[in-house]
Amino acid sequence: MYARRSAGKHAAKQRIGPDPEEMTPILVTLPAVSCDKITTEIKEGASDMSERQSSPVALTPGVRVFFIGIGGISMAGLAEISRSYGFEVAGSDRHTSPRTDRLATLGITIHSGHSAEWIDAFSPDLVVHTAAVHEDNPEWIRARALGIPVADRADYLGWLNQLFRQVVNISGTHGKTTTTAMCASILVQADVDPTVHLGAELALFGSSVRLGQPGEVMVSEACEYMKSFLRFYSTTAAILNIDYDHVDTYANLDEVVDAFATFALLTPPEGTLVVPAFDPGVATMMDRLADTVEDDVDRLPRIVSFGMPDDRLRGTPPTVVCTGLRYESGFPCFDVQIEGLPYASIRLRVPGEHNVKNALAAIACAWLNGGTPEAAEQALASYTGAEGRFDVRGTYRGATVISDYAHHPSAARATLQAARTLPHNHAWVVFQPLTFSRTRVLFDDFVEALLPCEYVIFSEIFSDRETNPGDMSSSMLADRVNDRGGHAVFAKGFEEIQSLLDAVVSEGDLILVLGPEDIREFADWLIARA
Known part of the structure; x- marks a missing residue:
């Protein structure tokens, strides 16, 4: 049995998803907390950001866009989407790669290295970096000199x-890529035909992007x-969760919560905010939102929450509930209820x-945008992960090798x-830790997270956007883990x-x-050396 709440197949001119009139914001009947300074900043932030969202050039077929750093996973995806809309696209990067080679096959001009000459040769209407x-x-400098608008990736x-x-738009400190890929897979299975922008490659798409029906549904991290x-x-x-990360952007967790609250308020009242009913960071954010809007609840989007049967978001049970969770051969199986009715297994x-x-x-997210129970069941039963997300790469000496972008404790x-x-x-x-600043600020959390490991080998910290301060190394993490009774070693x-x-691995590991x-x-x- 299923709760047939979504509109199913994609409709060209009609919004797809459940009827908005049947959904009630969670915050309406609940008391707010006092947080005057923070709510003022959230209000002003949401107002300022909403006024910024307009392009300096018309994004119509024929517009010429140049991407500085086109080989990045997100930039390459944006370039491909732009090309599909009839934009003239070119770009540069420090080095060519399989990703830039793919773009070249699509008719996108790729330059290796950076030079003002690329701007003169292409004459772009807009430069994105x-x-x-x-x-x-040098390309940025030349564009400015010629009066060409320069925008960053996020604006574009x-x-x-x-x-x-x-x-x-799927946000959160953790899980963005996986959740975006899962949602997109469900919508593809439901014939919604979304355009998708991911932060990793997905085997289903053969890329980090999927080009869907122009102007209809977009799913993005x-x-x-x-x-x-x-x-x-x-x-x-x-918003999947809120944790302290990106320490070079946010001074503390409060600033992270404020940013997510502003993101939530940027969703229009006719839109929907999807949040967990179990995450403490999100709970704090919802309290701040309640105080921010005060009695003006019409400013808020509708709220859809997800979680387990006993979870509560400001006293209210989740909209989307997991029941009967069990594990078969190590993999989760469960039933889903939506608005109290059986939805999918x-x-x-x-x-x-x-x-x-x-x-x-x-x-x-899929249910709100045309997903169906059958599509959820079929898509998730075949979903094996995005690149670098619990990614089973092969075997070495009989051991299964898995890679994962687990860069936070x-x-x-x-x-x-x-x-x-x-x-x-x-x-x-x-x-391997990612960035010196994150390693320094979250040092003790990394130790706690990795202390239970039977054996952990630390590689040196990697950072492509920070200068090595000279006083922070992965060897310090290894030493601290060992001081705490763990088993760690630093390797170069x-x-x-x-x-x-080789000294420890055996079959079945x-x-x-x-x-x-x-x-x-x-x-x-x-694996290549097995």
Whole structure:
């Protein structure tokens, strides 16, 4: 039995999803908390950001857009979407790559290295750059000199959002890529034909993007780094969780909560905010939202929550509920109810309780935008993960090698918990921290997260946007883990890591390679030497 609440197949001119009139905001009948200074900042932030969302040029066929840093996973996706809309596209990056090679096959001009000459040759109407590119870039300098508008990636993605009738932006400290991929997979299965923008490649798409019906439904990740997500436009906005991260952007957790509250308020009243009923950071944010709007509840989007039967969001049970959770061969199976009615029976092929939560959020977002119960069941039963998200890469000496972008203590805990649910003998962990600032601020949390590991090999900290301060190293993490009674070692280079693994690995083990792409490349390097 299913609760037939969504409109099912994609309708060209009519909004798809459940009837908005049947949904009631959770905050209406609940008392607010006192938070005057914060709510003033949230109100002003939402007002300021909503006024920024307009492109300096008309994004219509024939407009010429140049991307500085076009080889990045997000930038490459934006370039491909732009090309599909009839824009003339070119770009540059420090090096060519399989990603830029793919763009070249689509007719996009790719330049290796950075030079003002590329701007003169292409004569763009708009230049878009990544957060890693700064004002001293020669292409940026030349564009400014010629009076060409220069925008960052986040602004441009926000402008692309506005080309679509329905936009699902999925945010949160953890789980964005997986949840976005799951939601997109459900909508594809339901024949909604979404355009999708991911932060990793998905086998289903053969890319990090999917080109769907122009102007209809877009599904995208919404990252909080540099407050990027405050430039986006959503009809459905999801916040999966709120944790302290991006310490080079936010001074403390309060600032992170404020940013997510502003993101929530940028969702129009006719839109929907999807949130967990169990996350303490989100609970704090909802309290602040309640105080921000005071009695003006019409400013708020509708609220759809997800969680377990006993979870509560400001005293209210979740809209989307997981029941009967169990594990079969290490993988979660559960039933879903929506608004109190049976909706779907789900069997995941990715492990871990965190993926149950990701799936619930994905089902909620898809349900609001034309997903069906059958599509949720079929899509999630075949979903095996995005690139670098509990990504089974192969075997080495009979051990299964898994790579995961677990660059935060909470993400590392979730990945390790997921691994424990799988049949195995021993689990050997290779971990590389991402950025010196994050490692410094979250040092003790990293130690606590990795202390339970049977054996962890630390690779040196990786950062492509920070200068090495000289007083922070992964060796310090290894020393602290050992001081606390754990088992850790610091290794320099792939060969040394391989040598350490060779001394312990046997058939039936797991090798977990955790961290940024720099260390995840080790997984494939190791398998090639099996």
